[in-house]
Amino acid sequence: MNKISIDSLPEGKYISEPVYLDEKYILLSPDVEVTSELKTILKKWEYKFVYSNGSPQDTPPATTGTGQAGLGAGDTADPLAGDKPLKEQEKERESLEFFNETVLFMEKFFNTFKEDNALPITRISDKVKEIVTFLKEHRGYLINVKGENDESPDSYLSVHSVKSAILSLAIGEYIKLPPHKLIELGIAALLHELGMLLIPPNIYRSNKKLSDKEKQIIKTHPVISYKALKEAEYPSPIFLAVLEHHEYVNGSGYPRGVAGDKISLYGKIIGVASAYSAATSKREYRDSKDGHSGIMDLLQGKGIKYDENVLRALVYIISVYPMGTYVLLNNGAKGIVVKTNLETPKNPILKLLTDENGTPYNRKPILQTHPEDEIQIARTLSKEEIAEVKALFR
Numbered sequence: 001m002n003k004i005s006i007d008s009l010p011e012g013k014y015i016s017e018p019v020y021l022d023e024k025y026i027l028l029s030p031d032v033e034v035t036s037e038l039k040t041i042l043k044k045w046e047y048k049f050v051y052s053n054g055s056p057q058d059t060p061p062a063t064t065g066t067g068q069a070g071l072g073a074g075d076t077a078d079p080l081a082g083d084k085p086l087k088e089q090e091k092e093r094e095s096l097e098f099f100n101e102t103v104l105f106m107e108k109f110f111n112t113f114k115e116d117n118a119l120p121i122t123r124i125s126d127k128v129k130e131i132v133t134f135l136k137e138h139r140g141y142l143i144n145v146k147g148e149n150d151e152s153p154d155s156y157l158s159v160h161s162v163k164s165a166i167l168s169l170a171i172g173e174y175i176k177l178p179p180h181k182l183i184e185l186g187i188a189a190l191l192h193e194l195g196m197l198l199i200p201p202n203i204y205r206s207n208k209k210l211s212d213k214e215k216q217i218i219k220t221h222p223v224i225s226y227k228a229l230k231e232a233e234y235p236s237p238i239f240l241a242v243l244e245h246h247e248y249v250n251g252s253g254y255p256r257g258v259a260g261d262k263i264s265l266y267g268k269i270i271g272v273a274s275a276y277s278a279a280t281s282k283r284e285y286r287d288s289k290d291g292h293s294g295i296m297d298l299l300q301g302k303g304i305k306y307d308e309n310v311l312r313a314l315v316y317i318i319s320v321y322p323m324g325t326y327v328l329l330n331n332g333a334k335g336i337v338v339k340t341n342l343e344t345p346k347n348p349i350l351k352l353l354t355d356e357n358g359t360p361y362n363r364k365p366i367l368q369t370h371p372e373d374e375i376q377i378a379r380t381l382s383k384e385e386i387a388e389v390k391a392l393f394r
Contacts, residue, residue, distance in 0.1 A: 001051040006042050009034050010056045017054030021047065025129040025179070031060040032178050041180055044235050045125050095141035098134050099162065102127065106158040106190060114197055119232040121187070128186030132169055132179070140340075142166055144291075144323050156205070157193050160277050165189035167273035167314070174313045187234070188241035189270050195224030195242075219254050222246055241266035245274055248305040268307040272298065272314055275306070291322030292380045320345040326381040326389065332356035334381065334389055335367065344371055353389055360392040 001020065011034055019028040027042075027050055028034065042050070105127055112118050135142060143166060168189035172182050196204050199221060203214050210218065222243050229239035244258070244267030251259030253271075263271075279294040289297070295315060302311050319340035321327060326336050327350065335350035347369040354360050369376065381389065 001053050003049050003051055005049055006039055006047060009039055009050070011036050011039070013056040013058065014060045015052055015054040016057050016061070017052055019050050019052040019054065021050060021129065025133060027179050029179075030054065033060075038180050041184070041235055044121070044233070045183075046122050091138055091141045092145075095134075095138045095145045098138070099142065099145045102131065102162050103155065103158045106161055107155065110158065110194075110197055113194065113228075119191075119194075119228065119234070121232070121234060124187050124190060125183055128165070128169075128183050128190065131165060131186060132173075132182055135166065135169060135173070139170065140323055143170060143318060156281070157196055160274070160281060161190050161193055163277040163281070164192065164270060164274045167276060167317075168269050170317050171269050171273065171310060171313045174317055175309075184235060184237050185241070185266050185269060188238045188245075188266050189273060191229065191238075192225065192242045192245045192270050192274060193221065194228055195221030195226075198224050219246075223255050237264065237266055240264050241270055243267070245270040247271065248301075249307055250304050253305070263307075268310050272306050272310045275301075276314065287383075290325060290380055291318060292320065292325050295320055295322070315345050319348055321348045321377065321380070323348075326353075326386045327377045328379050328381055328385075329356075330376050330378040332358075333375075334358075334385075338366070341369075346377075347371055354392065 004019075013034050014030060014032070015028060015034065016030055018026045018030065021027045028038075109124065112120075165186050169182060169186050172185045177185065199217060203210070203217055204221075206214070222245065226239050226243035229242060230236075241264055243255070244263050247253035247256065247258050247263045247267060248271075249260055249263065249268070251257050275298055276294050279289050279297055280291060282288040295318070298306060298311060298314070302308055319337070321337045321340070323337050323340060325348075326334065328334055329350075333352055333356045334354045335352040337348045338351045339349035341347050341349065350367045350369065351364045352361055352367055353364060367375075
């Protein structure tokens with residue numbers, strides 16, 4: 001490919017073939033215009049060159065298409081490992097390894113900040129590019145992965161930051177953000193809890209009810225993150241997003257109490273992703289919620305706390321009944337969600353585990369639910385009921 005300096009990229013033009021940041025990461029597709037904003041961002045990220053075999057054109061190609069299906073399409077999940085095809089097991093293994101490696105990267109990045117007050121933007125932007133690339137082939141697996149340190153209090157901030165970034169990027173891809181904006185969004189999501197590192201751990205990791213003073217201290221973390229990233233000369237959309245991820249669309253959030261369109265799109269996306277990650281993660285003072293309960297909690301805040309379009313994207317990505325959710329049908333049978341239905345999020349594809357009498361299936365049948373069917377999901381199973389079902393297959 002031809003090596004092209006950032007300064008020579010023609011503003012207002014389209015490049016006839018994809019433009020790459022490196023060997024793997026596509027920066028621009030042929031239907032995306034070169035802008036002065038993009039060139040400024042690339043210089044901020046300390047890039048001097050991009051690569052492409054294309055040539056400048058005045059208009060985009062007549063027909064383009066990413067060919068990307070929504071997240072959930074073709075993704076499967078099953079808690080009973082013996083039932084999984086080898087290819088599926090390999091995808092899960094790769095996703096778990098990638099997730100754990102990314103968490104370890106964030107732990108080291110956070111330690112560098114605490115010890116040296118350093119926030120190298122090139123390192124974090126390169127990591128975001130890796131996540132974006134990996135998501136394309138491992139979407140459902142990466143979104144639903146359970147890391148080895150998920151329940152460790154010492155790793156909570158790193159795990160939560162990575163989960164929030166994965167969900168934020170999945171939402172960003174769904175709403176078709178261009179690649180350079182995905183990088184900004186991913187950086188902001190990975191660093192949205194940066195300020196927590198400068199708050200005493202005994203406060204944000206407390207297993208008791210916080211005092212009013214302690215709550216006010218916790219509420220300073222977006223401002224701390226904002227100041228640190230601004231001082232490190234990160235692009236303004238990034239440090240504004242971390243400032244705004246606890247703002248609510250009705251103006252009742254913090255730290256500034258801004259509302260509606262005054263909250264940036266990145267801030268709205270990270271707010272939803274972070275809230276879902278937090279709800280479905282175990283903390284010292286409470287147990288984790290299942291994916292369905294986490295989604296339903298967020299939907300109660302639709303138009304009040306959270307942006308409706310961003311919430312809709314999250315539901316489309318992970319469904320009302322996310323993969324791996326154990327459910328009870330209205331005829332008494334029990335099953336697990338193995339694939340989401342993009343057209344009707346309330347009607348996923350199930351693998352039945354027991355019949356209506358509680359007898360386990362040896363060959364677990366697949367059930368595609370439909371809105372008009374007599375058999376429907378009645379509710380999700382409790383943790384005790386899930387343990388009972390699992391015990392049947394040991």
